[in-house]
Amino acid sequence: MQSLTNRKKVVSDKPMTLMEKIYIPAIVGGMWITFKHLMRRGNTVKYPEQIRPFAPVYRGMHVLKRDEKGRENCTACGLCAVACPAEAITMTAAERKKGEEHLFREEKYAAVYEINMLRCIFCGLCEEACPKEAIFLTDRLVPTEFHRDEFIYGKDQLVELVDNRIDITKRQHTGKRTK
Amino acid sequence: MDLAFIIEKTTLIVIIFLLSLVIAAYSTYFERKVAAWFQDRIGPDRAGPFGLLQPIADGVKMFMKEDFIPKHADKWLFIIGPGITIFVALIPSIIIPWGPPLEMFGRKIALQVTNFDFGILFIFGALSVGVYGIMIGGWASNNKYSLFGAVRASSQMISYELAMGLSAITIIMMTGSLDLNEIVAKQHGMNWNVFYQPVCFVIFFTCALAETNRAPFDLPECDSELIGGYHTEYSSMKLGLYLFSEYVSIFISSALIAVLFFGGFNFPGMDYFTGNTLAIIGLLVFFTKISFFIFVFMWIRWTLPRFRFDQLMHLGWKTLIPVSIVNLLITGLVIALYEGWFWSN
Amino acid sequence: MITDILTWILGGLTIGSALMVVLSNHPIRSVLFLVITFFFISGHYILLNAQFLAIVNIIVYAGAIMVLFLFVLMLLNLSAEGLPKSSRYLTLGSVIIGGLFFIVLIAALKDSLHFEALNPGSNSVGLVQNLGKTLFSKYIVPFEVSSILFISAMVGAVMLAKREKHIVE
Known part of the structure; x- marks a missing residue:
């Protein structure tokens, strides 16, 4: 069959010639190749000082959004947990009491909302499933921890702060899907 | 045996000992740097400027690690193994002539701890004993990979010692002495042995690679087959001593190659200098040569793939x-012709 | 004076480690004690001003032959439990034979005590140069004969290795 790539090499086990048996020319050739690399520097990114730009559609750590008045969007419908292929999301719903209107947008809210970051595969299906625009993936990285239970993120780590909003527009406004 | 003599020799021993350790420590740093450069990377650059404090960080890490002795290991032999290895690796440094004699405090100080008239043999003795540390450690670990590493190390060392000895004999024949001082003195200026004996040099260098268990002959510890080889079960500073002794023996081998083939501290145009100037320039020249060979050791490691064990044995014995025997015979013939008694008899 | 003390200390250590070769219960330890014994014997050579012999003893015996011994023993993987138990009669017999051999040795060496001891300082035949000159002039015939012996041993080894190959084929 004709080769498509034209890179095919025919392997043969013919005995080595005398020149090959001496090894030294081949060794010198190899050492010349490595020597040429001696002064060349590659694409090293010195990480903490120099951060490689993320792709606009990068899927990193989740955020639970608040609306413009600072109320949580999530109504604990559970669609994200159903959509999650890795079974990473759990939640407990609760009813909004009188006087909590400034905290939660609708009558039902998530009292507990946990994502296990060790199970999560960052596929973004939760984001697509969410009818309330509550959960989004961001370009933030999940930091390393020493213990497994520290990777189960609760609401304290997931919900954005009122005075420290997380920008999600970059990821949401590129590509075909726009909201 | 006056007091000054004792002080002189003690200082020299301490300096050479510390120097070997420091050079070995920085060889580990340099090895990682060289490896990185050959692979278009940067290498360690975090600890201190250019990562120069990396060896210290490594040492601290090694000491802080848990010192673990496996339950079924032979405890005493397990402990003795690394000790023997580093001891034997450091021993040959006492006989290497580091430079021309210094004149200081009205004394002529030879930059060599001691001199035997069987100098080269002493180094070969130390080399041949060097395998015990690896064998004892590998066997005492009570682990099949360690044992394989130990067995490979011993067979490899015995095989390559022969060729190494034969090529050294060629140099001994040319010099007419086993004394390292005389071998160096014979290569005055640019009259280096490597120009007369290039084949011998290649053989000796190859054997030196095999004797120090360096790639492409690092079969005793080849990671892809034997995990860590003879030091699989070792941890903490015991492992550190094994790794360290490899670099010490690279340093000593480089020094030996420089002495035997590249004229030791001799350099072209050395007749224009005398006294302490000569001594200091000689020292610098010698250490430049040593550094170059350490670099070549690393260069080869990061270029060539590992030999298979049967290829190793074929290369050594066949x-x-x-x-080297043919080279020895030709050298003998040339010496006989050159000196004339072949015809005059 | 200092040589005498060293001789006694070295002698004691040599005999001690030689005894440990026999007494230690593991073959690998026996071999390691044998290596140590060779080192002490080399020490004796140095005290007798025979440096060449000392270093060759280390290179050849400690560095090559004992490595091969150790190599074989490691591959055999003998352990103290795995060794076959020798019967009591065998032990008794070997003790008697060994003891008799020891007595014969003592009887043979008893007279040598009356010989004048070699003075290490005065004779320098053990130095490399002198030894070489002696070997290649006075003892040239035995030297060459022994080298022929070695060559025949080597040829024999090669022949043994070859013959095995034919059987395989």
Whole structure:
């Protein structure tokens, strides 16, 4: 069959010639190749000082959004947990009491909302499933921890702060899907 | 045996000992740097400027690690193994002539701890004993990978010692002495042995690679087959001593190669200098040569793939030994012709 | 004076480690004690001003032959439990034979005590140069004969290795 790539090499086990048996020319050739690399520097990114730009559609750590008045969007419908292929999301719903209107947008809210970051595969299906625009993936990285239970993120780590909003527009406004 | 003599020799021993350790420590740093450069990377650059404090960080890490002795290991032999290895690796440094004599405090100080008239043999003795540390450690670990590493190390060392000895004999024949001082003195200026004996140099260098268990002959510890080889079960500073002794023996081998083939501290145009100037320039020249060979050791490691064990044995017994014997015979013939008694008799 | 003390200390250590070769219960330890014994014997050579012999003893015996011994023993993987138990009669017999051999040795060496001891300082035949000159002039015939012996041993080894190959084929 004709080769498509034209890179095919025919392997043969013919005995080595005398020149090959001496090894030294081949060794010198190899050492010349490595020597040429001696002064060349590659694409090293010195990480903490120099951060490689993320792709606009990068899927990193989740955020639970608040609306413009600072109320949580999530109504604990559970669609994200159903959509999650890795079974990473759990939640407990609760009813909004009188006087909590400034905290939660609708009558039902998530009292507990946990994502296990060790199970999560960052596929973004939760984001697509969410009818309330509550959960989004961001370009933030999940930091390393020493213990497994520290990777189960609760609401304290997931919900954005009122005075420290997380920008999600970059990821949401590129590509075909726009909201 | 006056007091000054004792002080002189003690200082020299301490300096050479510390120097070997420091050079070995920085060889580990340099090895990682060289490896990185050959692979278009940067290498360690975090600890201190250019990562120069990396060896210290490594040492601290090694000491802080848990010192673990496996339950079924032979405890005493397990402990003795690394000790023997580093001891034997450091021993040959006492006989290497580091430079021309210094004149200081009205004394002529030879930059050599001691001199035997069987100098080269002493180094070969130390080399041949060097395998015990690896064998004892590998066997005492009570682990099949360690044992394989130990067995490979011993067979490899015995095989390559022969070719190494034969190529050294060629140099001894040219010099007419086993004394390292005389071998160096014979190569005055640019009259280096490597120009007369290039084949011998290649053989000796190959054997030095095999004797120090360096790639492409690092079969005793080849990671892809034997995990860590003879030091699989070792941890903490015991492992550190094994790794360290490898670099010490690279340093000593480089020094030996420089002495035997590249004229030791001799350099072209050395007749224009005398006294302490000569001594200091000689020292610098010698250490430049040593550094170059350490670099070549690393260069080879990061270029060539590892030999298979049967290829290693073939190369040792079927190529290097016959070639070195032929080289020895030719050298003998040339010496006989050159000195004239072949015809005059 | 200092040589005498060293001789006694070295002698004691040599005999001690030689005894440990026999007494230690593991073959690998026996071999390691044998290596140590060779080192002490080399020490004796140095005290007798025979440096060449000392270093060759280390290179050849400690560095090559004992490595091969150790190599074989490691591959055999003998352990103290795995060794076959020798019967009591065998032990008794070997003790008697060994003891008799020891007595014969003592009887043979008893007279040598009356010989004048070699003075290490005065004779320098053990130095490399002198030894070489002696070997290649006075003892040239035995030297060459022994080298022929070695060559025949080597040829024999090669022949043994070859013959095995034919059987395989």
